[in-house]
Amino acid sequence: MKTIKLLVVDDQELIRESLAFVLNTDNDIEVVGVAANGAEAVEFCDTLQPSLVLMDIQMPVLNGIDATRIIKQKWPGIKIMILTTFQEVEQVVEALSIGAEGYLLKAIHPKDLISGIKHIHKEGTLLSQELAKALVSQIQTTKEVREKPNRPKYGLTEREEQILQNLAYGLSNKQIADKLFLSEGTVKNYISSIYHKLDVKDRFQAALKAKEEDII
Secondary structure: OOOEEEEEEOOOHHHHHHHHHHHHOOOOEEEEEEEOOHHHHHHHHHHHOOOEEEEOOOOOOOOHHHHHHHHHHHOOOOEEEEEEOOOOHHHHHHHHHOOOOEEEEOOOOHHHHHHHHHHHHOOOOEEOHHHHHHHHHHHHHHHHHHHOOOOOOOOOOHHHHHHHHHHHOOOOHHHHHHHHOOOHHHHHHHHHHHHHHHOOOOHHHHHHHHHHOOOO
16 A cells, blocks of 8 residues: 655646656555646645645746645645755745755656655655755855945845846846746836945946945
8 A cells, every 4th residue: 555645746747747657656655636836736735635745836826835835834744845946045945944844856866756755754854965055055155245344235135135146147037037936027126126226227237336346
């Protein structure tokens, strides 16, 4: 009898069906359902009561982070492994802080994924080596920034600093929105606020001032 009841959540049909097929071949794992977005994942958790959810992050209707938050609030016993192509440390921290037990990249070998699922099912937590290194690096960078004296900020919020940094890297509004899981309209509003606070008129001036005055 299979002991792990798994729900696979991914907005790409090929990925979720392929994962379901591969994982169902294991003697301990039964894929009880597949969901195309976070809203469906919440509904299936209510009706199917899986023991573990394999959750994508970037999805329409309801993303994986918000879905994880809802599931953990309603059914804290359901374990969640975040599976994504993104290596964003911010999402790692948020996912783990709201109760996700694991976080792996989609590039992982199927055998390692199965091992990870079984590990989490046995009350463990799991974080890929690549993401663990990125997390440590981010913590160190944050520490260095906080310790840096007389750092001009112009009243920028933490989110505005993030957007300014990506703007300075040459990312478009859409790329910034996708990276930070925001709408393009929200990014435009943030950029307008940044221009006002820095007293600049365009992206080039903003990026130049940010680098010259060590704002980011």
